[in-house]
């Protein structure tokens with residue numbers, strides 16, 4: 156059996172231990188037996204207001220918790236993270252004290268004075284041992300367990316997917332992401348980009364994207380392992396989910412990262428982008444991601460003065476972007492307008508290339524569509540998109556005029 160599953164079982168075991176600890180502590184604290192068993196019931200099931208045990212530990216509400224569970228693809232990490240309903244032994248103690256009956260406590264305290272020194276000592280030792288056993292594994296421990304599973308070629312696909320789901324949650328905090336490579340995690344996850352199973356590949360790309368998001372260290376580690384080549388190939392996948400997660404990972408990897416963008420060009424990432432933009436059958440969410448990446452790259456190029464991404468200003472590329480304005484999806488159209496605005500701002504973009512893409516009439520037709528089509532609830536949004544359309548129109552006219560006067564000067 157894989158270690159990850161064993162880990163889940165261990166956490167149930169921990170839970171039972173904690174319930175035992177509550178009982179024990181209650182006894183030591185001289186709570187009446189009834190209170191002690193009530194405490195056990197509460198620790199196990201939540202209190203009278205039906206608060207779930209998880210809330211005791213995390214202070215999060217049920218909505219947040221189930222959202223996290225969903226985000227983790229139903230993984231068990233979040234649920235495993237609380238210690239039987241109490242974040243710490245301290246909070247458990249606080250609870251036990253808060254829920255005791257002072258009158259009865261006094262009564263029992265008088266009884267307990269009859270316990271011998273030895274008996275009290277023995278109890279203290281028992282509690283100490285219990286506390287040792289209850290020590291929660293650290294995130295690094297959990298990552299090691301998951302990574303060892305990934306490194307084990309004989310585990311089942313289910314267990315592999317579970318280990319990946321755990322890592323997906325674990326790499327979210329930046330400290331954990333920074334530890335991933337040291338623990339051998341990046342190599343293991345990158346290897347799984349080549350797994351025969353699509354779901355495994357998809358989750359692996361997702362982990363890489365999450366780990367390197369806004370993290371220059373992990374970006375350069377992943378780039379150093381050459382994972383971009385594989386991710387670009389995955390961008391061509393006929394599975395919308397796999398291509399979308401690959402696109403997510405690529406965006407995170409090359410964002411604000413000159414080396415990453417150079418690697419993107421040399422791995423022919425632009426051809427992959429064009430493939431996604433050009434295809435009619437492509438999932439619209441994937442196209443939105445691609446368009447968003449174009450805007451991001453153009454903005455970075457403009458702000459950094461770096462001009463390594465020549466493809467952004469090539470006429471074929473501009474034409475693909477402009478053609479997307481004609482797709483009937485308001486959200487996509489807005490993203491495409493933002494991309495065109497950013498591309499227009501690039502000094503390397505030639506307005507006459509956009510003229511040959513017929514940008515003028517494309518924008519005009521969009522204006523007509525925005526006026527005629529929107530349903531009542533889309534009116535406001537359509538108005539915003541139209542304002543953006545007019546801004547792009549003006550920017551374009553201005554750039555055309557500048558181009559002409561420069562051309563005249565050159566003559």
Ligand SMILES: *[C@@H]1O[C@H](CO)[C@@H](O)[C@H](O)[C@H]1NC(C)=O
Nearest residue numbers: 156157303307308309310311
């Ligand atoms: C690899 O996984 C198999 C099957 O789950 C298990 O029997 C074996 O002990 C694991 N090997 C290591 C080194 O953990």
Ligand SMILES: *[C@@H]1O[C@H](CO)[C@@H](O)[C@H](O)[C@H]1NC(C)=O
Nearest residue numbers: 200201202203204205206207
């Ligand atoms: C707690 O949950 C039970 C069913 O699980 C329900 O009957 C009861 O009304 C709930 N109590 C509160 C306070 O919401």
Ligand SMILES: *[C@@H]1O[C@H](CO)[C@@H](O)[C@H](O)[C@H]1NC(C)=O
Nearest residue numbers: 302303306307338339340343
């Ligand atoms: C994975 O296994 C290889 C040998 O098969 C070993 O060299 C490597 O250290 C292992 N990595 C981890 C993180 O366990």
